Structure formats: structure tokens, C-alpha cells
Amino acid sequence: MNPRRKKRLLFASVLIGGVAAIASLLLYALNSNLDLFFTPTEVVHGRDDTGLMPEVGQRIRVGGMVVEGTVERDSNSLKIAFDIADNGPAITVLYDGMLPDLFREGQGIVAQGTLVEPTVLEASEVLAKHDENYMPPEVAEAMGQSHSALEYSETQSGY
Structure with a gap:
């Protein structure tokens, strides 16, 4: 794999992981405030x-x-x-x-x-x-x- 593809794959992986972490924190916060x-x-x-x-x-x-x-x-x-x-x-x-x-x-x-x-x-x-x-x-x-x-x-x- 060439270095440019590795860099794109790493960027996409970090982006997906960050979005997943933000979504899970958001759902946790909403769940704790739900009555x-x-x-x-x-x-x-x-x-x-x-x-x-x-x-x-x-x-x-x-x-x-x-x-x-x-x-x-x-x-x-x-x-x-x-x-x-x-x-x-x-x-x-x-x-x-x-x-x-x-x-x-x-x-x-x-x-x-x-x-x-x-x-x-x-x-x-x-x-x-x-x-x-x-x-x-x-x-x-x-x-x-x-x-x-x-x-x-x-x-x-x-x-």
C-alpha cells in the first residue's frame, strides 16, 4: 500500500472513531437526563x-x-x-x-x-x-x- 493510501485510511479510521465516540457520549448524556x-x-x-x-x-x-x-x-x-x-x-x-x-x-x-x-x-x-x-x-x-x-x-x- 502506498503512503498516500495509508494516510487516507488512517484519517478515515480516526474520523469514524471520533464520530462514534461523540455519538455514544451524546446518547449517554441524553439518557441520563431523560425522565x-x-x-x-x-x-x-x-x-x-x-x-x-x-x-x-x-x-x-x-x-x-x-x-x-x-x-x-x-x-x-x-x-x-x-x-x-x-x-x-x-x-x-x-x-x-x-x-x-x-x-x-x-x-x-x-x-x-x-x-x-x-x-x-x-x-x-x-x-x-x-x-x-x-x-x-x-x-x-x-x-x-x-x-x-x-x-x-x-x-x-x-x-
Whole structure:
């Protein structure tokens, strides 16, 4: 092989290796910043369509309704614990910080944080809906069928 071809082959090899290294570092960085959305039922039982189940220690987002009567506040700090559920099992959310003004029981919320136990989320951020007609898109999609079935049964019963 002549020296010019060796030089081109070496250049092409280094270029391909560099692009592969950059792509792998980029994918690693994106994966570590990715927060998947789950409903409380999916946290407990896993996703039916993909079989994906969140692991303890994983950062996730969970959306659902705050269960009535489960809000427990610490009188000496900003710590709060409450349960959220969709149409299945509930999970407990632990949060230390200021809650949104619109947070209340029966309210639709999205909590972002780390799963510390299979049914306990330590939240770093809690978001609440802004008016009566709004629901976060992920929660609306996840609860869509059960919510419309509930509205249908309420209209049939006359409420």
C-alpha cells in the first residue's frame, strides 16, 4: 500500500472513531437526563404496551389525582406526604418544598423525582393544573378512557 493510501485510511479510521465516540457520549448524556412519564398504576404494575417498569433509584415523572384524606404535613418544616392515584393503586409522594398555590386534594398533579421504593416517589418538583378544565396532557391521555367512562356513568345517573 502506498503512503498516500495509508494516510487516507488512517484519517478515515480516526474520523469514524471520533464520530462514534461523540455519538455514544451524546446518547449517554441524553439518557441520563431523560425522565419517563408513568401513571401510578404503571409504577406499581409496569406498562402493558412496552413491559417497561420503573426501577428504584430511577428519575421519573408520575401524574395522577391527589387522593382525598392522604395529605400529611410536617408542622415544623415544609415536608409533605400525599398519595396520588389514577384509576388503580396509589403511590406515595414525599416532597420538601413549597407546593403550588393550586395544590389540593382531588387535584390533578404531576410529580417529578426519584423512586425510592417501589411505591414511594421522593419528588423534587410538583406541578398542579391551572384551572378546572385543564389536565396535564400525559395525565389526560393516561386517564382518558377511565375518565370518559366515569363522565358517562355520572350523566346516566343524573348527577
